[in-house]
Amino acid sequence: MLRKSDFIARYGGDEFVLLLEDLTGHADLAQLLKKIEGTITTPILLSNDESVQVGASMGVVLYPFADTDQADQLLRWSDQALYEIKAHKADRENCWALFGEENFADQRNPAQVLLDNGALEVWYQPILDSRKGKIVGIEALARLRDENGTIWPPARFLPQLHGEDFSDLNKQVLTQALKDLSILDAQGWPLWVSVNLDPRSLSGSCITCLREILGESTVDASRVTLEILEGEDFLERQTALELLLEIKALGFRLALDDVGSAYSSLLRMKDLPIDEIKLDQGFVRTLELRPQDLHFLNAIQDLANGMQVDLVVEGVETEDILDAVTVMGSTLLQGYTIAKPMPFAELKAFLKHSVFPHRHRPISLLGLYATRLAQHEALKKTIIRSPRAVDYLTLADATVCPLHGDIHRLGQDNVNRLDHLHREYHRAIAVMDALLLASPSGADWSAVDQAVEAFEQAIVKTYFEEKSKKQQTS
Ligand SMILES: [Mg+2]
Numbered sequence: 021m022l023r024k025s026d027f028i029a030r031y032g033g034d035e036f037v038l039l040l041e042d043l044t045g046h047a048d049l050a051q052l053l054k055k056i057e058g059t060i061t062t063p064i065l066l067s068n069d070e071s072v073q074v075g076a077s078m079g080v081v082l083y084p085f086a087d088t089d090q091a092d093q094l095l096r097w098s099d100q101a102l103y104e105i106k107a108h109k110a111d112r113e114n115c116w117a118l119f120g121e122e123n124f125a126d127q128r129n130p131a132q133v134l135l136d137n138g139a140l141e142v143w144y145q146p147i148l149d150s151r152k153g154k155i156v157g158i159e160a161l162a163r164l165r166d167e168n169g170t171i172w173p174p175a176r177f178l179p180q181l182h183g184e185d186f187s188d189l190n191k192q193v194l195t196q197a198l199k200d201l202s203i204l205d206a207q208g209w210p211l212w213v214s215v216n217l218d219p220r221s222l223s224g225s226c227i228t229c230l231r232e233i234l235g236e237s238t239v240d241a242s243r244v245t246l247e248i249l250e251g252e253d254f255l256e257r258q259t260a261l262e263l264l265l266e267i268k269a270l271g272f273r274l275a276l277d278d279v280g281s282a283y284s285s286l287l288r289m290k291d292l293p294i295d296e297i298k299l300d301q302g303f304v305r306t307l308e309l310r311p312q313d314l315h316f317l318n319a320i321q322d323l324a325n326g327m328q329v330d331l332v333v334e335g336v337e338t339e340d341i342l343d344a345v346t347v348m349g350s351t352l353l354q355g356y357t358i359a360k361p362m363p364f365a366e367l368k369a370f371l372k373h374s375v376f377p378h379r380h381r382p383i384s385l386l387g388l389y390a391t392r393l394a395q396h397e398a399l400k401k402t403i404i405r406s407p408r409a410v411d412y413l414t415l416a417d418a419t420v421c422p423l424h425g426d427i428h429r430l431g432q433d434n435v436n437r438l439d440h441l442h443r444e445y446h447r448a449i450a451v452m453d454a455l456l457l458a459s460p461s462g463a464d465w466s467a468v469d470q471a472v473e474a475f476e477q478a479i480v481k482t483y484f485e486e487k488s489k490k491q492q493t494s
Contacts, residue, residue, distance in 0.1 A: 057114075097119040140162060142197055276294050318394060389483065
């Protein structure tokens, strides 16, 4: 009878508290309460063939409509509603009463009021082009500022928005973002902007709205990327593709947001008219704990290349991660270590003063790991395609490999072991190349795989050891 998101607790002898979340409206609530009533009042057949029936009275309080966020106050009010309905047992229509129902039948909740009253602020998170070493784009992020000056992030206000609110939100964010972009243009910052479109707002009327906003701006649509969440049901709908094509026809770029966060289909991705994929932060921000996930990043990068779409890597939260994804060849990067989301006024100062040195070689052990991974994948592809493209005698000499210098620079206490494993790896792959030259088919990669594995594990081990040393001294 309850949904997965609901919560039930026994509060007293015959008193229970239910926490029902994610309700979309009164009808939704009424349906759920009816179901609960139905279950409770179902007659129970006893062993002597007699049947008994119990009843219930329920007091309901709605958050965020009730003017408090204190749990005990909410409980007290639901208790008041409970006594109210108990007092009308003889003549009641439902077995529940809503606390303060008469007061908020048509009332807008606090987030809706803030949105209606122009409390929206657009904050921006810069996106770095690691190859150019400069900020090339920004993602526009919605915030609400309440009367106390507190900033509400989307996680706080989105659950309170419904229906038309989403279109209103998109409209306000996009309009503001385009205004800010032309201000930046005038100051010599020709950036592009990425705006999140809530899929709940996508309908025929949103096309008209997008066209209007564009008409009022001097910014070309090709500098605006509209991000759509990958996990949303929207993309399952038949009409989705048509709508996306219409948006594309207006000249906007389209990005699929948070790729990898839901059980979504890569197959579906190939049918969508997208220009960009944004890799979910979840993969990237945990790279320091799971360096192996860089293999996944490498694969996604190949996929993006193959599809000829841009890849933006989100969740670049530490210097080590920035190092690793940069040396692995990821170009467009976004995350805390580059910049946190900030108000427009701060963005201008940030653009003026930020410097991002160009990186050719890794500066951390995580970067060393990433370099090795990318280099091996590329080398393997090359010699499978054409073993003659590399000279195996040169390949056998690990000291001419750029990684040799990196190991001596970064290897710390394990430099000898890493150096040894690096040489073993080069020997194995040179042998492999020679074997492929002799007989292009039927080659056995297991010796190379073993050498790769041992080398990789030693880098990770050194990385973890160095990290724990640093943590102990700090
Ligand atoms: Mg986004």
